[in-house]
Amino acid sequence: MSDTIFRPYSESDALRSDRSAGDRQRHRQKVREAIRENIADVIAEEAIIGRSGDRIVKVPIRGIREYRFVYGDQQPGVGTGDGGTEPGQVVGKAGEPGQGQRPGPAGDQPGADYYETEISLEELVDIMFEDLELPEMERKRLREIPVESERRRKGFRRAGVRAHLDRKRTARSRIRRKIARGQGNGGDADSDRRDEGDEPNRFPFHPEDLTYKRLVRDEVPHSNAVVVCIMDTSGSMDTLKKYLARSFFFLLHQFVRTRYQNVEVAFVAHDARAREVSEEEFFQKGQAGGTLISSGYEKALEIIDERYHPSLWNIYAFHCSDGDNWPSDHDRAIETAGELCTVANLFGYGEIKPLNSRHYGSSMLEVFKGLDAPNFQTVKVERKEDLWPGFRALLSKEGTEASRS
Amino acid sequence: MATDWSIEDLKRWDERIREVADGFGLVLRGQEFEVCGQSQMLGYMAYTGMPAHYPHWSFGKRYEKLKTLHHYGLTGLPYEMVINSDPALAYLMRDNTLCQQILTIAHVYGHNDFFENNFHFRQVPMDLTVSRFKLRAERIRRYVEDPSIGLEQVEEVLDAAHALSLHLRRNPASRKLTRAEQEVRAVEQATPRRDPHRSIRTPEERQDVDLTRVPLEPEEDILLFIRDHNPYLSEWEKDVLTIVHEQARYFLPQIETKIMNEGWATYWHHRILNALRLPEDLHMEFLVHHNQVIRRDPHGVNPYHLGFVLWHEIRREAAEEPGQPGMVDSPRLAEAGGDRLPGEEKIFEVREVDRDVSFLRRFLDEERMRALDLFEYERKGKELIASRVADPDQWKAVKETLLRQTGMGSVPVIRIHDADLGRSGTLHLRHEHDGRDLDPDYARESLKRLQRLWGRPVVLDTKVKGEPLRMSFDEEQGFAKAAS
Numbered sequence: 001m002s003d004t005i006f007r008p009y010s011e012s013d014a015l016r017s018d019r020s021a022g023d024r025q026r027h028r029q030k031v032r033e034a035i036r037e038n039i040a041d042v043i044a045e046e047a048i049i050g051r052s053g054d055r056i057v058k059v060p061i062r063g064i065r066e067y068r069f070v071y072g073d074q075q076p077g078v079g080t081g082d083g084g085t086e087p088g089q090v091v092g093k094a095g096e097p098g099q100g101q102r103p104g105p106a107g108d109q110p111g112a113d114y115y116e117t118e119i120s121l122e123e124l125v126d127i128m129f130e131d132l133e134l135p136e137m138e139r140k141r142l143r144e145i146p147v148e149s150e151r152r153r154k155g156f157r158r159a160g161v162r163a164h165l166d167r168k169r170t171a172r173s174r175i176r177r178k179i180a181r182g183q184g185n186g187g188d189a190d191s192d193r194r195d196e197g198d199e200p201n202r203f204p205f206h207p208e209d210l211t212y213k214r215l216v217r218d219e220v221p222h223s224n225a226v227v228v229c230i231m232d233t234s235g236s237m238d239t240l241k242k243y244l245a246r247s248f249f250f251l252l253h254q255f256v257r258t259r260y261q262n263v264e265v266a267f268v269a270h271d272a273r274a275r276e277v278s279e280e281e282f283f284q285k286g287q288a289g290g291t292l293i294s295s296g297y298e299k300a301l302e303i304i305d306e307r308y309h310p311s312l313w314n315i316y317a318f319h320c321s322d323g324d325n326w327p328s329d330h331d332r333a334i335e336t337a338g339e340l341c342t343v344a345n346l347f348g349y350g351e352i353k354p355l356n357s358r359h360y361g362s363s364m365l366e367v368f369k370g371l372d373a374p375n376f377q378t379v380k381v382e383r384k385e386d387l388w389p390g391f392r393a394l395l396s397k398e399g400t401e402a403s404r405s
Numbered sequence: 406m407a408t409d410w411s412i413e414d415l416k417r418w419d420e421r422i423r424e425v426a427d428g429f430g431l432v433l434r435g436q437e438f439e440v441c442g443q444s445q446m447l448g449y450m451a452y453t454g455m456p457a458h459y460p461h462w463s464f465g466k467r468y469e470k471l472k473t474l475h476h477y478g479l480t481g482l483p484y485e486m487v488i489n490s491d492p493a494l495a496y497l498m499r500d501n502t503l504c505q506q507i508l509t510i511a512h513v514y515g516h517n518d519f520f521e522n523n524f525h526f527r528q529v530p531m532d533l534t535v536s537r538f539k540l541r542a543e544r545i546r547r548y549v550e551d552p553s554i555g556l557e558q559v560e561e562v563l564d565a566a567h568a569l570s571l572h573l574r575r576n577p578a579s580r581k582l583t584r585a586e587q588e589v590r591a592v593e594q595a596t597p598r599r600d601p602h603r604s605i606r607t608p609e610e611r612q613d614v615d616l617t618r619v620p621l622e623p624e625e626d627i628l629l630f631i632r633d634h635n636p637y638l639s640e641w642e643k644d645v646l647t648i649v650h651e652q653a654r655y656f657l658p659q660i661e662t663k664i665m666n667e668g669w670a671t672y673w674h675h676r677i678l679n680a681l682r683l684p685e686d687l688h689m690e691f692l693v694h695h696n697q698v699i700r701r702d703p704h705g706v707n708p709y710h711l712g713f714v715l716w717h718e719i720r721r722e723a724a725e726e727p728g729q730p731g732m733v734d735s736p737r738l739a740e741a742g743g744d745r746l747p748g749e750e751k752i753f754e755v756r757e758v759d760r761d762v763s764f765l766r767r768f769l770d771e772e773r774m775r776a777l778d779l780f781e782y783e784r785k786g787k788e789l790i791a792s793r794v795a796d797p798d799q800w801k802a803v804k805e806t807l808l809r810q811t812g813m814g815s816v817p818v819i820r821i822h823d824a825d826l827g828r829s830g831t832l833h834l835r836h837e838h839d840g841r842d843l844d845p846d847y848a849r850e851s852l853k854r855l856q857r858l859w860g861r862p863v864v865l866d867t868k869v870k871g872e873p874l875r876m877s878f879d880e881e882q883g884f885a886k887a888a889s
Contacts, residue, residue: 004423004435005436006419006437006438007437018448020464023465025465026462026560028465064462067568068569068571068851069817069851070843071815071842071843072842073784074784075841076806077806077810078779078803079779080705080711081791083778085791086794087792087793087794090789090790090791092703094788
């Protein structure tokens with residue numbers, strides 16, 4: 001009879017054993033590809049505005065399943081009870097772990113695929129930027145939130161407090177002066193020692209040598225901003241619309257974040273009436289029929305009045321709509337939009353009409369031509385490629401009023 | 406990580422365990438244990454236990470999944486992994502306690518004996534298992550590194566081959582007939598038998614046989630058939646198909662004997678650890694782990710549990726039969742057999758000849774099903790509802806449901822019927838429908854992968870809700886389905 005061999009644990013083998021690294025990377029790559037293909041679905045369903053970048057989101061994945069011929073999931077299963085199970089008894093919930101574990105070596109079981117993966121929000125935003133074809137420079141700008149520092153160094157000066165003395169430069173300046181006087185560079189130890197006792201050779205620091213670091217207060221404004229997202233939820237929000245609207249609001253929020261220290265977001269959903277909601281609710285279809293755009297603006301003004309006074313807050317408002325409005329409301333809408341323009345740094349109106357969608361006859365773009373404000377901009381988005389140029393156009397108006405605060 | 410054991414401790418315990426195992430009459434081959442760390446263990450598990458395995462993203466996926474499960478503490482037995490090779494290879498996790506190591510070693514010897522003695526494992530050459538896997542890995546790596554092939558192409562063929570790997574001959578014990586033998590058989594079957602009453606009866610007519618047909622008899626080995634009959638495949642593609650087939654072939658007996666094998670190992674670790682007379686603290690810890698291993702699964706059948714219970718029951722029943730006095734019939738057992746329990750002869754015999762389906766068919770009777778409280782459930786909306794329980798009217802139906810999903814029963818039977826349907830080079834397959842419909846999405850995608858390998862159109866006949874359905878995939882027209 002043969003005997004038994006024990007192989008002890010070895011560190012080097014443990015290192016070698018990270019052989020799955022390549023396959024994990026490849027899998028990760030496939031996951032990313034799959035997400036990119038479905039980015040519209042993912043963003044449309046995921047709350048991303050104003051969330052932290054390391055938040056982990058669960059993303060459903062198609063395309064990285066391991067396909068085989070398998071039986072459908074309507075097949076009955078067999079379970080093991082703890083005695084006295086009766087027909088008709090509820091024995092569990094569908095999709096619980098452990099369900100459908102059938103005999104067979106691990107992994108060789110078909111049908112045990114999982115369809116969700118986890119990804120950080122930051123990675124998701126990366127993929128979204130790629131999908132929207134944002135120029136590389138802009139991506140970086142929108143992604144980087146400047147680190148707040150009270151002061152930073154900027155150059156040198158002759159006068160200053162002792163604590164800011166730059167010793168190295170001061171010493172260098174003295175040596176420079178010494179050389180200019182033709183007394184040698186004075187660098188060797190001998191001459192220095194002689195300096196101590198030998199009065200004529202002494203070469204002291206001169207006030208001119210003293211160099212101080214110059215510190216400036218950082219230019220980052222210590223200010224507050226609020227992004228007011230207004231959306232018409234009366235029409236049906238399909239995936240593409242949700243994706244476009246959400247990305248637009250997201251870009252605006254990211255943009256505002258790069259400029260202000262404290263940024264808040266408010267969501268106003270309206271149909272014929274307006275209410276303030278959370279981001280999750282924001283993208284759900286409203287109940288009532290009919291559309292009164294002015295109701296959304298009034299609600300936004302109300303919120304601004306209550307919580308975000310224009311003297312303390314920079315206000316960015318944006319309204320997404322499919323362009324439908326009751327004609328009788330047009331005048332009121334222009335009036336309230338005008339009011340919004342006076343309090344906001346920037347007010348934008350975006351009409352999202354995917355090309356293949358049912359085309360409503362009406363469009364507010366015409367109506368808003370009657371509104372003449374330098375910080376107002378309308379954007380028309382028919383496909384996702386329009387998003388970035390539209391966003392740019394919106395921001396171009398921002399300069400006109402940015403100095404206001 | 407501090408451990409409460411050293412390699413010397415393990416060797417000492419191993420000696421005692423082997424002594425006890427020999428005494429019980431387990432017939433063991435050589436055994437190797439490798440002590441490994443946690444991430445190494447996850448690595449081995451992701452690659453089906455093999456120290457060397459060809460690369461494919463699905464193993465990366467499996468690793469991530471295992472890691473998540475492990476993180477949430479959902480994996481049942483993170484320490485048990487045995488490879489059917491000679492000597493058998495098993496892993497011991499460094500972070501486990503002494504008790505867990507003893508339990509694992511005893512459990513592994515159960516598998517060792519099963520691999521060595523069960524009939525179904527004789528079909529697989531096991532002496533070179535590890536090096537075979539390694540050689541295959543090297544071959545695949547070479548194709549990946551070959552600039553004229555590359556990762557993308559190899560991956561595509563592997564993806565497609567994986568989709569079909571479990572469609573292989575299920576009973577390797579019966580020899581596959583050669584083409585010539587199949588022809589003889591076909592002619593024989595078509596020729597009318599000699600009729601003793603030919604003087605009073607009109608003779609049967611001789612039927613025509615088409616001996617040009619490929620395949621002559623429905624073919625189960627899909628990958629091999631494609632390899633041999635698609636002239637457009639390059640040599641490396643054929644090699645990839647061979648590799649995937651051989652690996653699936655290696656796992657077939659393990660799929661077919663999961664319940665018996667795990668049950669057997671659990672039965673013997675239980676017997677061995679009780680015979681070791683462990684110190685009380687170790688014994689208590691052992692009981693905790695043992696109960697963990699055999700916990701019942703409310704949404705499935707835990708093979709450790711079911712197997713363990715059945716082996717016990719079979720032994721108990723055999724012991725009660727008259728004329729079964731723990732008898733001993735071989736000289737080697739005569740010297741060791743003193744330690745055996747009455748009736749244990751019977752389970753040794755069963756472990757040699759059965760596989761899960763026959764094992765359950767023979768030994769899972771109404772009484773045992775009721776004692777196990779096995780029930781059938783169906784999905785209704787979001788809830789799982791018990792539809793049948795093991796009562797006198799329904800237990801047979803519950804048992805049939807269980808048998809159907811046991812072993813290879815969970816893989817649909819799909820055979821190649823014609824390689825040249827309608828003289829267009831179309832590959833014609835038929836799903837042997839047994840009342841269970843295929844998952845339509847998975848079928849469509851699998852068909853697409855099949856077409857990638859075959860290179861010409863593929864057609865699959867199946868049934869959906871009782872109606873015949875023909876699915877097809879064609880490079881130009883894509884997927885189509887029609888009532889047939």
